[in-house]
Amino acid sequence: MKAQSKLPYNVTVTDDFSSLQTVLKSHNIFNKKVLIITDHIVKRFYYNKLESLFSSEFNDEVYCFTVTSGERNKSIYTCEKVYKFLIEHNFSRQDFLIAFGGGTVSDVTGFVAATYMRGIDYGSIPTTLLSMADSSIGGKTAVNVCGIKNAVGAFKNPIFVYDNISVLNTLKDRDFACGLSEVIKHALITDASFFDYLENNKAKIVSKNPVVLKYIINKSIEIKKRFILIDPYDLKERRLLNFGHTLGHAIETNERLNKNHGECVAIGIRMAMEISAFKDMDRVIRLFHYFGLDTDYAINNQERILKIVRNDKKCVDNKIEFIYLKSIGKAYIKELNI
16 A cells, blocks of 8 residues: 555644634635534633634634533534534535534534535644644544444544643643643654653643644654554554553443543553563553553453444454564554454
8 A cells, every 4th residue: 555645634733723724724624614513612712713813804604503512412413413513504515514523513514524525624623632733634434323332423534633832831730730641642653752752741741731732743643644654544554553442442332421531542452461461561551550541440241342343334254353562662563353
């Protein structure tokens, strides 16, 4: 498979909204009908900043659709409400969607963009560390169906991604830690020096030092980009990015929203390290704990967890491609019987 030379969209990592107008103009978005999809919290803190950009450009056809954040709302039902809004307001394939929020907003917007009238363009303005460092990059969109996480999805790249790290100042500590779980994963699978950086700068990360935040977001994007360019449709190499997610997703489903995605990924990474017989596990766990991510988890119903794993899209004939950790910075794929 021949890799592309770059992502098919631009990613901006900055600390304010000052260059967003230039990004929107470069894609002729001010001349389109626009629906901004956001959640109640982001709308309260930041929506007026986007609205003022469009007002300054005399675009009267800007609408806002607010969804309730949280994993239970990442559903076909939520998408259906967005479809209805788009139809009632006569949106065409030439119009535009903007995802302005975290994971739920990003996934719902991306899935709607992939499916409404067989495809409408969208841009992403993430407001969580998880979305900035991971989920907004790569074109994967999905919703949960019948209690199975990401059971229905599509590949749909945004036209642009705009990361304004200043919005992370209003992010709850628990949600901030959720994103750090994915950042640590990126380091573990491919870059030992990045893991060293996270250890050496952990206090600055917790205090949300802007220079350090920009670095870890850009570094995570760079790592993820390598896999996406080689394997855009998640057929082989890109699956290394699933480290900790096979069991993490099963625990997330089993917990029924008691734990967030990053907390479950941290637990899944610990379990994957145990299965890998990884010798430096304590070092990794110490970093998770510093960021407030508890990796201890007692499986009370092993058969239920296995049943959930068997519903994973990567599972065939009770065998799944599992990501093992050889050393910090080196992961590999091997089948695991379940």
